[in-house]
Amino acid sequence: MKYMLLLASNPADEPAPDSESFGPYMGEWAAYSEALAEAGAMVAGEALQGADTASTVQVRDGKRIVTDGPFIESKEVIGGYYVIDVADLDEALDWAAKIPNSHFGTVEVRPVMEFDG
Amino acid sequence: MGFADVFRTEWPRLVATLMRDVGDLAIAEDAAQDAFVEASTRWPLDGIPDRPGAWLVTTGRRKAIDQIRRMRRFEDRLPALAADPSTAESGRTASSYADVDREQALDDQLALLVGCCHPALASEAQVALTLRIVAGLSTPQIARAFLVSEETMTRRLTRAKTKIRAANIPFDPPDMDTLAERTGAVCEVISSIFTEGHASATDTALIRGDLCEEAIWLAELLSRLVPTDPEVAGLHALLLLTDARRPSRLDSHGGPILLADQDRSLWDQPMIARGLAELARAHSFHRGGAFQFQAAIAALHATAPTFEATDWPAVLRLYDVLLQRQPSALVALNRAIAIDRVHGPAAAVVALDAILVADDLTGDVDDYVYFHTARSDVLARLGRLDDADAALRRAIECSTNESERSFLRRRRQDLNEVVDLRRPR
Numbered sequence: 001m002k003y004m005l006l007l008a009s010n011p012a013d014e015p016a017p018d019s020e021s022f023g024p025y026m027g028e029w030a031a032y033s034e035a036l037a038e039a040g041a042m043v044a045g046e047a048l049q050g051a052d053t054a055s056t057v058q059v060r061d062g063k064r065i066v067t068d069g070p071f072i073e074s075k076e077v078i079g080g081y082y083v084i085d086v087a088d089l090d091e092a093l094d095w096a097a098k099i100p101n102s103h104f105g106t107v108e109v110r111p112v113m114e115f116d117g
Numbered sequence: 118m119g120f121a122d123v124f125r126t127e128w129p130r131l132v133a134t135l136m137r138d139v140g141d142l143a144i145a146e147d148a149a150q151d152a153f154v155e156a157s158t159r160w161p162l163d164g165i166p167d168r169p170g171a172w173l174v175t176t177g178r179r180k181a182i183d184q185i186r187r188m189r190r191f192e193d194r195l196p197a198l199a200a201d202p203s204t205a206e207s208g209r210t211a212s213s214y215a216d217v218d219r220e221q222a223l224d225d226q227l228a229l230l231v232g233c234c235h236p237a238l239a240s241e242a243q244v245a246l247t248l249r250i251v252a253g254l255s256t257p258q259i260a261r262a263f264l265v266s267e268e269t270m271t272r273r274l275t276r277a278k279t280k281i282r283a284a285n286i287p288f289d290p291p292d293m294d295t296l297a298e299r300t301g302a303v304c305e306v307i308s309s310i311f312t313e314g315h316a317s318a319t320d321t322a323l324i325r326g327d328l329c330e331e332a333i334w335l336a337e338l339l340s341r342l343v344p345t346d347p348e349v350a351g352l353h354a355l356l357l358l359t360d361a362r363r364p365s366r367l368d369s370h371g372g373p374i375l376l377a378d379q380d381r382s383l384w385d386q387p388m389i390a391r392g393l394a395e396l397a398r399a400h401s402f403h404r405g406g407a408f409q410f411q412a413a414i415a416a417l418h419a420t421a422p423t424f425e426a427t428d429w430p431a432v433l434r435l436y437d438v439l440l441q442r443q444p445s446a447l448v449a450l451n452r453a454i455a456i457d458r459v460h461g462p463a464a465a466v467v468a469l470d471a472i473l474v475a476d477d478l479t480g481d482v483d484d485y486v487y488f489h490t491a492r493s494d495v496l497a498r499l500g501r502l503d504d505a506d507a508a509l510r511r512a513i514e515c516s517t518n519e520s521e522r523s524f525l526r527r528r529r530q531d532l533n534e535v536v537d538l539r540r541p542r
Contacts, residue, residue, distance in 0.1 A: 001285050087285075087287075088285045088286070088287040089235075089237055089284045089285050089286045089287065090286075090287050090289075093237070109284075111283055111284045111285065
């Protein structure tokens with residue numbers, strides 16, 4: 001069963017790229033992705049650029065409205081996602097708890113809707 | 118054994134077995150219900166079968182298979198149908214069910230309980246599911262117990278079952294690593310069911326005994342399923358020792374009678390004995406826990422001949438330990454009441470006022486009726502009658518329960534008569 005792990009955190013809580021802890025932190029991410037792949041649970045995963053690079057689009061009455069910024073303004077922003085394939089919610093929650101930024105951010109676990117062919 | 122007794126014992130076993138068979142809670146629940154409906158029409162004519170459990174499982178599995186077939190036909194896309202009916206059909210028969218070892222039946226029931234109390238479900242959903250799926254209460258009964266409309270309760274249960282199915286919340290017996298954590302969650306649910314029954318915040322009747330009895334029954338079931346967890350035994354002991362005092366807790370108007378004024382001859386002695394035995398069992402593990410300490414305090418009250426003769430220094434010591442483990446404002450309040458008995462009202466009022474400004478305690482007593490009645494009581498004994506009256510006024514403001522409010526108004530009248538007597542004429 002597939003779950004999407006949506007990673008939200010306050011960028012201010014992340015180690016800065018010029019700090020000493022940045023290297024090891026990136027190492028944790030690499031190790032995590034590798035562990036997912038090794039367990040055969042990895043479907044997809046990407047890190048996203050900062051929320052200040054986000055644009056939102058809405059179409060209303062046939063008219064396109066483009067706005068600068070993410071769809072929810074808050075301190076915590078979506079910074080990336082994984083899609084994993086595991087047996088059940090407990091396994092998904094275990095993987096979510098191992099995500100490096102779950103210690104200061106929030107991981108939302110959502111089952112992916114399956115459509116039969 | 119009558120039908121009601123059979124229902125009590127067999128309902129959770131039946132749902133748990135069907136849940137393992139079909140892997141879908143709604144189907145298991147409906148099939149179990151259908152099996153009992155059939156039993157209620159057949160058994161009065163044919164008599165209760167020798168092995169009612171086996172009869173119910175055979176009937177329940179037939180109902181489940183019928184239902185899966187119907188759903189297959191009409192709702193082809195329902196994800197629940199991942200459960201393969203061919204394996205269900207070739208599975209255990211009634212005679213082999215009788216041989217299923219006791220261990221498996223216990224595992225299934227534990228899986229059902231921890232599943233209903235899964236942390237991914239909202240706590241009010243955990244409570245509702247546990248009462249419906251494990252205790253076998255009907256949705257209207259649960260709705261009445263929680264003073265919500267039947268429609269609201271139906272929606273709550275449906276939403277929970279939808280999430281269980283859609284998010285694939287597993288109903289598996291916990292492994293050793295997570296056993297304590299998962300049973301801890303079940304303990305919290307049982308405890309909140311008891312609290313709801315014991316001191317209802319919203320009902321006009323202060324105590325709803327039916328919920329207390331359900332909670333005790335669930336605690337007993339859990340301690341049978343997990344006999345090695347001291348906190349489970351502690352919770353069971355706590356509920357028994359607390360509920361034993363129920364006959365003396367309300368006056369004829371349905372208002373509360375304080376512990377000091379309760380008629381102790383009304384206390385349920387056999388229940389106290391059961392509670393003490395359960396507490397001894399909890400204690401035998403030599404591992405303390407919050408429920409066990411609370412049970413020990415309840416035991417000191419339950420066995421004291423009078424309020425005054427209670428071993429208050431021991432009560433206070435237990436609250437000291439409990440407060441360290443569970444730094445909550447509520448525990449601090451109860452500790453302050455014990456301080457009052459041991460060191461007097463002056464020390465108690467200091468302890469009570471400290472709670473309001475403490476920042477290391479969880480919860481808040483500022484809106485809590487009993488905080489202000491306790492504070493009023495110690496202030497009155499210190500001769501600070503105006504402050505005592507102000508505290509009672511605050512208690513009345515905080516109360517959401519009519520019988521409690523009229524009780525508090527009577528207390529305020531009594532207090533003001535004293536004030537009037539003291540006023541120079």
